[in-house]
Amino acid sequence: MDTLIGIINYVVFFAITAGTYGILALGLNIQWGYTGLFNIGIAGFYALGAYAAALVSGPPPSAWDGRIFGGFELPFLAGLLAAAVVCGIVAFLIGIPTLRLRSDYLAIATIGIAETIRLVLKNESWLTNGVWGLQQIPSPFYDPIHGGVKAFLGNHPDLQGWIHGLFSKAYNWFYLFLVLAILFVLYLIVERLVHSPWGRVLKAIREDEDAVAMSGKNTFSFKLQALVLGAMIMGIGGGVYAYYARFISPASFKPLYGTFLVWVMLILGGSGNNRGAILGSFVVWGIWAGTDFLTEYFPFSATQAASLRIIIIGVLLEVILLWRPQGLLQRERKPSKTP
Amino acid sequence: MDILSRIPQLLVYGVISGSILSLGGIGVSLIYSIIGFSNFAYGDMMALGAYIALGLFSLFVSWSIPNTPLGPLSFGFGFILAAIFAIGLTAVAVVLIDRILFNRLRNHSSVILMMSSIGVALALRNILQFFWGPQPHYYIERIQIASVIPGLGIRIKPDQVFIILVTIVLVVLVHAFLKYTKMGKAMRATADNNALARVTGINTNRVIVWTWVIGGALAATAGILAGIENKFITPELGWQMLLSIFAAVVLGGIGNPYGAIVGGMVIGITEEVSTAFIPTGYKPAVAFIIMILMLIVKPTGLLGKRR
Numbered sequence: 079m080d081t082l083i084g085i086i087n088y089v090v091f092f093a094i095t096a097g098t099y100g101i102l103a104l105g106l107n108i109q110w111g112y113t114g115l116f117n118i119g120i121a122g123f124y125a126l127g128a129y130a131a132a133l134v135s136g137p138p139p140s141a142w143d144g145r146i147f148g149g150f151e152l153p154f155l156a157g158l159l160a161a162a163v164v165c166g167i168v169a170f171l172i173g174i175p176t177l178r179l180r181s182d183y184l185a186i187a188t189i190g191i192a193e194t195i196r197l198v199l200k201n202e203s204w205l206t207n208g209v210w211g212l213q214q215i216p217s218p219f220y221d222p223i224h225g226g227v228k229a230f231l232g233n234h235p236d237l238q239g240w241i242h243g244l245f246s247k248a249y250n251w252f253y254l255f256l257v258l259a260i261l262f263v264l265y266l267i268v269e270r271l272v273h274s275p276w277g278r279v280l281k282a283i284r285e286d287e288d289a290v291a292m293s294g295k296n297t298f299s300f301k302l303q304a305l306v307l308g309a310m311i312m313g314i315g316g317g318v319y320a321y322y323a324r325f326i327s328p329a330s331f332k333p334l335y336g337t338f339l340v341w342v343m344l345i346l347g348g349s350g351n352n353r354g355a356i357l358g359s360f361v362v363w364g365i366w367a368g369t370d371f372l373t374e375y376f377p378f379s380a381t382q383a384a385s386l387r388i389i390i391i392g393v394l395l396e397v398i399l400l401w402r403p404q405g406l407l408q409r410e411r412k413p414s415k416t417p
Numbered sequence: 418m419d420i421l422s423r424i425p426q427l428l429v430y431g432v433i434s435g436s437i438l439s440l441g442g443i444g445v446s447l448i449y450s451i452i453g454f455s456n457f458a459y460g461d462m463m464a465l466g467a468y469i470a471l472g473l474f475s476l477f478v479s480w481s482i483p484n485t486p487l488g489p490l491s492f493g494f495g496f497i498l499a500a501i502f503a504i505g506l507t508a509v510a511v512v513l514i515d516r517i518l519f520n521r522l523r524n525h526s527s528v529i530l531m532m533s534s535i536g537v538a539l540a541l542r543n544i545l546q547f548f549w550g551p552q553p554h555y556y557i558e559r560i561q562i563a564s565v566i567p568g569l570g571i572r573i574k575p576d577q578v579f580i581i582l583v584t585i586v587l588v589v590l591v592h593a594f595l596k597y598t599k600m601g602k603a604m605r606a607t608a609d610n611n612a613l614a615r616v617t618g619i620n621t622n623r624v625i626v627w628t629w630v631i632g633g634a635l636a637a638t639a640g641i642l643a644g645i646e647n648k649f650i651t652p653e654l655g656w657q658m659l660l661s662i663f664a665a666v667v668l669g670g671i672g673n674p675y676g677a678i679v680g681g682m683v684i685g686i687t688e689e690v691s692t693a694f695i696p697t698g699y700k701p702a703v704a705f706i707i708m709i710l711m712l713i714v715k716p717t718g719l720l721g722k723r724r
Contacts, residue, residue, distance in 0.1 A: 114528070116528050116531065116532075118457075118535065174713075175709055175712040175713045175716075176712060178716075179712070179716050181527070181528050181531075182449070182454070182455040182527075182531065182671065183667070183671075183712060183716070185455060185457075185528075185531055186455060186660075186663045186664075186667065186708070187705075187708075187709065187712070189457075189660065189663075190660055190663075190664070190701075190704075190705035190708065190709075191705070193660055193701050193702070193705065194701075194702040194705055194706075197698055197699055197701065197702050198702075200698065201696055201698050201699065335539075338535060338536075338539055341532065341535070345532070379550075381546065381550060381551055382546075382547050382550075384543075385543035385544070385546040385547040386543070386547060388539050388540070388543040389539075389540050389543045389544060389547070391539075392536040392537070392539045392540035392543070393536075393540065395532070395533070395535075395536040396518055396533055396536050396537075396540075399522060399525075399529060399532065399533050399536075400518070400521060400522070403525070403529070
């Protein structure tokens with residue numbers, strides 16, 4: 079029974095993380111899957127969103143903190159909004175000099191902005207508390223739910239042990255519901271957008287930008303909009319992570335791994351297909367978590383096991399690119415509905 | 418005044434790191450212009466070369482191949498031999514990666530090649546980390562005393578002079594190769610117009626293999642020189658320099674190897690001089706900001722002629 083409860087709790091935790099990655103993959107799908115924009119700075123937007131949300135919702139600086147700013151204790155949705163807005167602004171600033179050029183420039187610029195964001199988070203202690211990170215980010219409704227369940231279980235010590243085991247993590251169930259709800263809402267919004275005339279232009283740009291430009295569309299503006307919108311969704315993903323983790327530091331956002339995993343998720347799931355993006359994030363997160371169990375059976379050190387897992391994901395990416403570039407779910411072939 | 422008095426010294430450091438960035442930049446630029454994509458695995462190819470040299474060097478030490486320091490340098494024959502073999506082996510490894518992977522993806526768009534290079538980057542770095550661990554490894558654990566150039570008060574180590582000299586020699590060699598050999602001309606023709614080059618009977622497949630050989634050799638050299646300059650190597654060595662290398666390439670005009678040299682020097686010097694004014698940790702951000710400014714002012718770069 080205890081193992082079963084352990085598994086249930088693990089699955090809930092697993093799904094929260096996979097759902098958060100699903101949000102990032104949806105954001106990337108707008109940029110890459112529908113518009114063909116090559117953003118490899120996802121980890122930067124993810125971190126930026128998390129920090130924006132944490133600074134908006136977290137407590138003011140304590141006596142031990144190095145920072146002197148932030149901590150407005152605003153509600154959850156305000157934090158997510160701030161995360162989206164900040165990421166949108168940064169994407170806008172990056173898009174302006176690069177989106178008129180070959181895709182290589184956007185790639186290099188996004189990797190550069192991700193690195194710059196990482197350096198700022200690490201060095202600007204007055205804002206980010208440096209390597210110590212931001213603590214006590216309030217999870218939404220944590221006190222009523224967690225406190226309520228805890229008080230209930232405390233008042234009923236006669237209940238069986240497994241009930242206690244199962245319900246002590248009840249907050250995670252709520253958060254899973256919240257993550258999936260946000261993911262679903264974003265999915266509906268993105269689906270709606272990509273099937274609109276606006277989305278048709280994006281897909282046309284992906285296929286042949288020059289032809290779209292010749293038919294009188296301002297492709298630069300459309301690309302900029304797609305980049306900003308995708309980055310805003312990634313920022314929301316960062317916020318969702320911050321409220322769950324309750325503690326974030328520069329070490330939480332490994333520069334390339336975050337970016338890389340999201341890319342593999344989208345490519346494996348099927349870029350240009352929103353359901354594929356979400357499916358891919360669950361499958362790849364499953365593989366990633368699975369390799370964690372797998373490496374325990376081999377006599378590797380912790381760093382060796384970590385390296386091996388990344389090598390496996392790297393090989394997986396190359397295998398998909400070589401033999402199934404369209405991913406698990408292909409692009410939707412159906413034409414978008416005309417109003 | 419104190420800051421200003423440090424600047425001549427920082428300029429010298431800038432030329433040293435600029436040399437390494439230039440070598441990397443030439444490689445990235447050649448691969449970009451001939452094979453047609455930004456190779457994000459380039460930094461990790463540099464690290465691969467640095468680690469192969471480390472492995473061979475410890476092997477040579479165990480075979481008691483002599484390594485008495487050559488003159489004022491901190492290393493001797495054994496290390497140079499290891500470095501030369503490592504440069505060759507890295508070129509072979511890079512060609513193998515191309516045959517297994519990049520060559521098969523060539524008829525996809527260049528973005529797919531870029532993406533697969535990111536997979537290669539992470540895989541290579543973690544293979545190095547798997548075998549050698551994340552901790553720094555030292556080529557030679559000996560502290561070298563810097564000599565002071567009289568009159569200027571600039572301090573420079575013999576190893577650093579070696580780095581600059583190797584760079585000059587390689588730049589001249591690459592230039593002569595591109596300018597005067599048949600393969601070099603074929604490479605320039607392919608870079609200029611791939612389809613036209615093929616029509617005129619150039620074997621573009623051979624050109625591609627040669628590009629990887631030169632790119633891989635330059636990567637290994639840059640990685641080993643970075644190891645000599647830093648005194649240690651880590652699996653992150655190349656990745657940490659990649660952004661600066663790309664900034665150098667964009668600054669000089671992407672796809673132009675001569676621009677990469679100019680860009681490498683400008684980025685190297687600006688990064689070092691910037692440490693007099695802002696925290697050292699922001700070095701990669703300095704390169705990034707110069708690159709963005711260049712993209713706003715003149716996206717084709719300092720020496721670029723067209724998009």
